Amino acid sequence: MILNKEPHHLVAPSILSADFSRLGEEVRNVESAGADRLHIDVMDGHFVPNLTIGAPVVKSLKKISTLPLDVHLMVSKPENILSSFISAGADSITIHLESTNYPEKVLKRIRQEKVLAGLTLKPATPVERMFPFLPFLDLVLVMTVEPGFGGQSLLPDQVSNISAVKEELVRQGLNNVPVHVDGGVNLQTLPLLPSADVLVAGHFIFTHKSYKEAISLLKSGSVS
Ligand code: DX5
Ligand code: ZN
Numbered sequence: 001m002i003l004n005k006e007p008h009h010l011v012a013p014s015i016l017s018a019d020f021s022r023l024g025e026e027v028r029n030v031e032s033a034g035a036d037r038l039h040i041d042v043m044d045g046h047f048v049p050n051l052t053i054g055a056p057v058v059k060s061l062k063k064i065s066t067l068p069l070d071v072h073l074m075v076s077k078p079e080n081i082l083s084s085f086i087s088a089g090a091d092s093i094t095i096h097l098e099s100t101n102y103p104e105k106v107l108k109r110i111r112q113e114k115v116l117a118g119l120t121l122k123p124a125t126p127v128e129r130m131f132p133f134l135p136f137l138d139l140v141l142v143m144t145v146e147p148g149f150g151g152q153s154l155l156p157d158q159v160s161n162i163s164a165v166k167e168e169l170v171r172q173g174l175n176n177v178p179v180h181v182d183g184g185v186n187l188q189t190l191p192l193l194p195s196a197d198v199l200v201a202g203h204f205i206f207t208h209k210s211y212k213e214a215i216s217l218l219k220s221g222s223v224s
Contacts, residue, residue, distance in 0.1 A: 009193075010036035011218045012070055012180065013211075014202030016052065016150040023057070026206070027065050033211035034219070037068045039182070039200045041150075042085075044075035047099050048148035055084035062089035070139075072120070072182070074147045075099060079106050086113045094118030094141045094180075097133070098125060107136040118180070122147060127161045131168050137177055139198075140165050145183030151203035154184025159192050166195055187217060 013035050018026035027038060040058060045051035058069055068091040075081060078095045079102060085093055093110050097103055097119055110117040119133050120141035130140070142161045145152040162179055169177050178197035185193065186204040193199065199218050208214035 009196060009219055010178075010198045011205075011215050012037040012039040012198050012200045013205045013215070014039040014041055014150060014182070014200050016041045017202035017206035019206075023061075024064050027061055027067075030205065030211050030215070031065055031067055034215045035067060037070050037091075037198065038065060039180075039202075040069055040071045040090075041202075042071060042073050042075060043148065047076040047096065048074045050148045055081070055088040058085060058088035058090055068092065070094065070118075070180070072118075072141065073099070079109075082106065082109065086110070086115055090115055092116035092118055092139060094120050094139065096147070097121050097129060103133055104136060107133065111136070111138070120147075120182070121161075123155055123158050127164045130165065131172075134169060134172050134174055134177065137174075139178050139180055140169070141180045141182055141200075142196075143182055144185070144189075147183075152184055154186075154189040154192070156192070162193065162195055185218070190218065 013030040041052055043050045043052040070092045071085050071090040072094045076099050078099055093115055095106055100106055107117040116138035118139040118141050119137055120143055123146055144154045144158045165179055180198040180200055181193050181196040182200040185199050185201040205211055205214045
């Protein structure tokens, strides 16, 4: 295995695959292993068929970690619970376009509170639906699995959304908006994701024997 040593991805471990009975320790471990951000999957059992964690967990993690906390809200009507995640100390909040009738209003409100605003789509939603909202964003999250569960296989037909979003960002003069890629990221799928700015990875990191090695392998960018 030959590794390209030049790092060009940031890595955001998704705590969905962490051992929740030792969450603080798991977070400290990925932090010292070189994680750049922490990806926090919030699911409401309605927008997606799974239920995870809420703002109190974000508040607790804020106390023990200096990593930026990226909250991925997979909830219906995120406008109803935004303020609790803002007060809890979220550094970025990403919402799903399909989850609200007021995406522009919600994104503007997140930014007003000095939190970074992100937008994402379920795989069935055409990527172009996101384009009118790009000027209101600090990050784009490209889903490469159906949201709801960790440890799924990457959907290859979603990969082209990364370049589609990147090209549209350039066209709109928004070159600095980073693209995060979420779902099924591992050493086998990494070669498909050269232009991802931030790799979100849960299962790959938290099941690896060494978090440090797992994160370094993802950061190194390409494996051949
Ligand atoms: C899926 C979540 C992802 C997921 C990624 O709904 O948004 O963040 O936890 O995990 P892996 O890397 O296990 O696919
Ligand atoms: Zn996620």
